[in-house]
Amino acid sequence: MGKxxxxxxxxxxxQEPDLQIVKAIYDWFIExxxxxxxxxxxxxxxxxxxxxxxxxxxxxxxxYEGQSVxxxxxxxxxxxxxxxxxxxxxxIYLHPDYCNKGLGKTAIxxxxxxxxxxxxxxxxxxxxGDNKGSIRLFEKMGFVQCAHYRQVGEKFNQLLDVxxxxxxx
Numbered sequence: 001m002g003k004x005x006x007x008x009x010x011x012x013x014x015q016e017p018d019l020q021i022v023k024a025i026y027d028w029f030i031e032x033x034x035x036x037x038x039x040x041x042x043x044x045x046x047x048x049x050x051x052x053x054x055x056x057x058x059x060x061x062x063x064y065e066g067q068s069v070x071x072x073x074x075x076x077x078x079x080x081x082x083x084x085x086x087x088x089x090x091x092i093y094l095h096p097d098y099c100n101k102g103l104g105k106t107a108i109x110x111x112x113x114x115x116x117x118x119x120x121x122x123x124x125x126x127x128x129g130d131n132k133g134s135i136r137l138f139e140k141m142g143f144v145q146c147a148h149y150r151q152v153g154e155k156f157n158q159l160l161d162v163x164x165x166x167x168x169x
Contacts, residue, residue, distance in 0.1 A: 007065050009103065011110050014072065016053055019044045022072050023060065025093055030145040033162055034128045035093070037153045039156045039158040050076045058088060063098075063107055069097035073107040075115055078124050087122040088115055091143045092134075112169055122168055128153070129161025 014022065027041045043159055051060045051074050054057040060074035070093035092107045125143055127134045139145075145166030154160065 007101070007103075008062040008069040008105050009070075011061040011073075011107075012050065012064060012075070014053060014062055018062055019047050019053075021049070021069055022051060023047060025069075025071060025095055028096070029093060033131075034153075034155050034158065035131055035134070037128070037155060037160070038157055052076065057085075057120070059111075059114050059118075061107075061110070063094070063103060065098060065101075065103065069095065070103055071095050071107070073111055075111055075113045075118075075120070075123075078122075080124075086120060087124060088120050090115075090123045090125050099133070104134075105141060106168075108137070112167075116169055120169065122166065125165040127163050127165060129163050130158075135163065135165070138167075141167070 003061040022053065023042065023044060026036065026047070029035045030038045030041055032073065052058045053060070058075045061072060062069050063071045063073060071092065075088040075090055078084050078089045090111050092104055094103055112123065123143070125134075125138045127138065129148070143165035144167070145163055146166040149162045151159040152162050
């Protein structure tokens with residue numbers, strides 16, 4: 001399948017039972033990548049600390065391609081202090097089978113539209129410095145690098161940087 005095929009992409013708000021699906025995708029990234037700095041599988045309770053269900057501002061979605069879950073995306077607090085309420089962190093995790101098919105761009109566009117409707121003015125993406133695919137995606141979507149933290153993480157015996165990308169919306 002090339003990039004020109006028509007995909008039926010839907011975003012469905014995450015509900016409590018969906019957290020098992022989210023956990024399975026996220027745990028894959030924990031075990032196989034540096035996209036997340038978690039090193040051990042997470043619990044559902046841990047997921048609820050940053051993926052909110054039915055929150056009035058910070059919405060979370062499963063991404064469907066046809067009838068299959070292709071990933072998930074969400075907006076969450078940038079920092080839990082009132083002065084930051086105009087800003088959200090944006091996160092996307094795609095199942096490995098659905099990477100490089102344009103879903104990331106579609107997910108960012110979807111979350112930007114939600115953020116605008118919710119009155120948010122600023123989106124922040126926090127990305128592992130070696131995650132070149134995500135960095136390219138965020139740059140293509142108009143985010144600009146605003147931070148670079150050197151060697152702040154270590155995973156798989158590798159020192160890792162974190163880069164911050166920002167977009168005013």
